[in-house]
Amino acid sequence: MNELKNCTLCPRNCHINRYNKIGYCQAKAKMKISLVSLHQWEEPFISGSNGSGTIFFSHCNLGCIFCQNKKIRDGYGKEVSIKRFSEICIEQQQKKAHNINLVTPTHYAPLIRKGLIKAKENGLKIPVVYNTSSYENVDTIKMFDGLVDIYLADLKYYSDSLAEKYSKCHKYFYYATKAIDEMYRQVKQPIIENNLLKRGLVVRILVLPGNISDAKRIIKNLYDKYGDNIYLSIMSQYTPICKYKYSELNRKLSEDEYNEVVDYACSLGIKNAFIQEGEAAMESFIPEFDLTNV
Numbered sequence: 001m002n003e004l005k006n007c008t009l010c011p012r013n014c015h016i017n018r019y020n021k022i023g024y025c026q027a028k029a030k031m032k033i034s035l036v037s038l039h040q041w042e043e044p045f046i047s048g049s050n051g052s053g054t055i056f057f058s059h060c061n062l063g064c065i066f067c068q069n070k071k072i073r074d075g076y077g078k079e080v081s082i083k084r085f086s087e088i089c090i091e092q093q094q095k096k097a098h099n100i101n102l103v104t105p106t107h108y109a110p111l112i113r114k115g116l117i118k119a120k121e122n123g124l125k126i127p128v129v130y131n132t133s134s135y136e137n138v139d140t141i142k143m144f145d146g147l148v149d150i151y152l153a154d155l156k157y158y159s160d161s162l163a164e165k166y167s168k169c170h171k172y173f174y175y176a177t178k179a180i181d182e183m184y185r186q187v188k189q190p191i192i193e194n195n196l197l198k199r200g201l202v203v204r205i206l207v208l209p210g211n212i213s214d215a216k217r218i219i220k221n222l223y224d225k226y227g228d229n230i231y232l233s234i235m236s237q238y239t240p241i242c243k244y245k246y247s248e249l250n251r252k253l254s255e256d257e258y259n260e261v262v263d264y265a266c267s268l269g270i271k272n273a274f275i276q277e278g279e280a281a282m283e284s285f286i287p288e289f290d291l292t293n294v
Helices: 082-094 106-121 138-142 160-167 172-187 212-229 255-268
Strands: 032-039 052-057 100-103 128-132 150-154 191-193 196-206 231-235 273-275
Touching: 032 082, 052 082, 082 100, 082 106, 138 172, 150 172, 160 172, 172 196, 172 212, 196 212, 212 231, 212 255, 231 255
Parallel strands: 052 100, 100 128, 128 150, 150 196, 196 231, 231 273
Antiparallel strands: 032 052, 191 196
16 A cells, blocks of 8 residues: 555654554554444544444554553554454444544554445445544545544644644644644534534544643634534543653643633633533543454
8 A cells, every 4th residue: 555655644754664664653554453342432422322433543643642542552452454444344333333433543544444435335324433633644634535424633732832742743733723624624514413413523622731721722723713613622631641741741630720711612602512521530431442342
């Protein structure tokens, strides 16, 4: 597969031949999956009553130091063929999943694309969710035009200095917003049927402790650009899972910090937004990655 012989799927542009070397993300030229599950912890109109058919891919091209899924970011998982991936999609549909949820798919994009085409040929009809850090090149997103129905996109940083500090990535906001523009071009305004999202763009903002001004700038940028034609998901669930060298990351987000960000979004007039109430920052919400259903 040519895209994997000179890999430029994300803005790190490693130009690695992944058939015989590995780049920043550490992923080889074969798809690797750590868990397949009916996930109940996505936004309500994605999880619904039956759950979202999540497929958690191993490795990650962003690699945030505070990653809650470090086990799979570091490579835990099982290699699967394109055929097996397509079968997993059909199996999730048979289990009454509301959608197929591709979690951290960027570095396997061309393989996933082929698998989705095969799955749709074999009867896959439920919506496909592309669940991403958004640090990817626009041409990668273009691969999924007509195949993906819902984009569930992080917008992690406005500040380049924060992106460099926490994720060692260059110009995150520039590249992520270009990718999100392409996502919106493909899916446009949200379509909701029976309280389930069938098509549209949801952008997640994980509010980091000590960095609420960055979250506010992200929210302002998105609302100025898209208004209520997309959904925002303002997340309070940041959970420190080890001791970090940056002191601000060694605590949960305070209630006051989160409320300040939510109040700011309300002051802008945003209507289409999810907020998290109660104790969202718990390690118990982190999936047990154990190769189930792979």
